[in-house]
Amino acid sequence: MKKRYVLKNKRRFMISIAVAVSILGSVLLASATRPQGYSQAQPDEIVVKSGDTLWDIAVDAYGGNSDIRRMVALVQKTNGMDSPEIYPGQVLLIPSE
8 A cells, every 4th residue: 555645734834845856946947047167258350451450440340339538458469569550451350249
């Protein structure tokens, strides 16, 4: 004959179920939002054309919503540039924001 379990305290049982579901949900949410591997975005390459300026290239690459001065400085740093002078045919790396 099978043993039957009798629920003696319904409130305690419901709280235990709620806690277990909360913990399970937290674990699933944490594992879903954690990065699975290290991947760094590769910078885009742009070939400088005659008449281009570093400012114009930054506006085209990052749009008007970004601080263009900061983006110009980022492009300069990525490319090891001491000044904003660029030349036609020069290849620039444009990092992601």
